[in-house]
Amino acid sequence: MNSMHNFIKIITVILVLSFIVIGCDKDCPDNKNPRCENYDPCSVYVPASSDFDAMIIPLQQPDCQRNGVLMNYEHVEDTIFARSDVYFRAKDSLGTFTWKIGTDPKIFTGREVKLFFPAHIIGNVQVTLYSEKQGPSQCSDNNYTRDTLTKSIHFLPDSYRAQDTKWSNLHGEWKGVNSDAPKDTFTIDIPHITNDLINDYLNNLPVGCQNEFLDIYLERKFIIIRAVGKISCKNPCGLGYVLDEDPNTIVIDYWLDGQTFPERIQKKFIGKRVN
Numbered sequence: 509m510n511s512m513h514n515f516i517k518i519i520t521v522i523l524v525l526s527f528i529v530i531g532c533d534k535d536c537p538d539n540k541n542p543r544c545e546n547y548d549p550c551s552v553y554v555p556a557s558s559d560f561d562a563m564i565i566p567l568q569q570p571d572c573q574r575n576g577v578l579m580n581y582e583h584v585e586d587t588i589f590a591r592s593d594v595y596f597r598a599k600d601s602l603g604t605f606t607w608k609i610g611t612d613p614k615i616f617t618g619r620e621v622k623l624f625f626p627a628h629i630i631g632n633v634q635v636t637l638y639s640e641k642q643g644p645s646q647c648s649d650n651n652y653t654r655d656t657l658t659k660s661i662h663f664l665p666d667s668y669r670a671q672d673t674k675w676s677n678l679h680g681e682w683k684g685v686n687s688d689a690p691k692d693t694f695t696i697d698i699p700h701i702t703n704d705l706i707n708d709y710l711n712n713l714p715v716g717c718q719n720e721f722l723d724i725y726l727e728r729k730f731i732i733i734r735a736v737g738k739i740s741c742k743n744p745c746g747l748g749y750v751l752d753e754d755p756n757t758i759v760i761d762y763w764l765d766g767q768t769f770p771e772r773i774q775k776k777f778i779g780k781r782v783n
Contacts (some may be wrong), residue, residue, distance in 0.1 A: 509732060535551055549644040556603050556641035558657035563726035564588060565724050570734040572763040573772050580743040581747055587662045587749050589669065589670045590629050594661070596621045596637075603641035610634060625663060632660045673700050676708070677729050679752045680756045684779025696760075698731065713777060714764060717741035748777075 536544030540551045559586045569578035588594055597620040598605050607616035609623060611632040616623075625633070636658040643652060669675050676698070683695045684703040694715050701707040708726045710719040710733060723735035735741060746762025762779040 543568055544701045550647040552601075553643045553647060554602075554641075555643075555653040556639040556655040557598075558637040558638050558639040558655040559599045560635075560657065560659070560662050561599065562586065562588070562659070563597065563636065564592065564727055566727075566732055570732065570736060570745050573734075575691075575711050578625040579732070579747060581730070581732065583727065583749070584660075585661075585728065587664060587728065588625070589666050589728075590625055590663045591627045591666045592626050593622055596623070596635060598637060598639065598643075603639050606638040608638075615648050628665055629663050630665050632662050653685050669671050675700070675728070676726050676731075677755055678726065678731050678748065678758065679708075681782035682779035683782050684758070684777055687776040687778060690742075696777065696779065698726070712762065713762070714744060714775075716739060717744065719744065731760075733760075734760075739765075742762065 536546065538544055539545060539546050539548040545587075563582045565582050567612050569581060571578055582595070591596060596607060596609070601619065605617060607621050609616065609621070609670045610629070612623075636656065639655045642652055649744050674680065678698050679700050681695055681697045683693060685691070685693055693701075694712060696713045697711040699709055699711070708721050708724065709733065710724050711717075713719070713733075717735075717738065717740075719735045719741075720732060721736070723733065723738065725732040725734065730747065733744050733746045733748070736743045736745050738744065742764035744762055744764055746760055748760035748762075750760065751757045758777075758779050758781070760774050760779075762777070764774045764775060765771070
């Protein structure tokens, strides 16, 4: 009985030693692998970066799928209308961040800053991000890095929306198909009526329906459809945008009512600019 017990102990010790040898390979040439004996934490240290995005995040994010999950849509912009909330976010998630935005005397801190730009802010606004990051103590003088980046964000007057018939990249007619019916071609229209009000529409999505300016939220590069009270149109709701790499292509992801409540059916319209 004792011999069997000793045998089990010996096998256990051998297995433990095997795992230790495997876990720390003395011959491992990769100094970025923490399991290797020659692991160097300085080799995986990423210096501070001040790169950042300026974003428009609509306040009224619709629940298109009726499951309690909002769209949470964010769009990066370098040209923005005045009278807008703008979100500035560092691309790096680690470090200490300090912001200097335009002529505002306040110093902002944190990875993300939200700031409202009133109607009188027109033209270019300089935004500077200062970042600092602590590194491993083994990296001697290189264990603490700093970075600075300044970007220019251009602000257009809000009145521009009412004066220009194509202030949005989405204005015009788009011919395309839903991805689940590639042979059924149809044309949608996003017109703008120039007058004292901001009147924008989305026509023929879904086919035969008109979504008025209260049913949509339109920006320069994207549109949010929130006509969730239009039962006759199956309560369309979704998001459309033009491709950055091809501004003549539009993509609209949207949801409609299914056959029975509360079923929702997802659609994707892909179209090319007609005019």
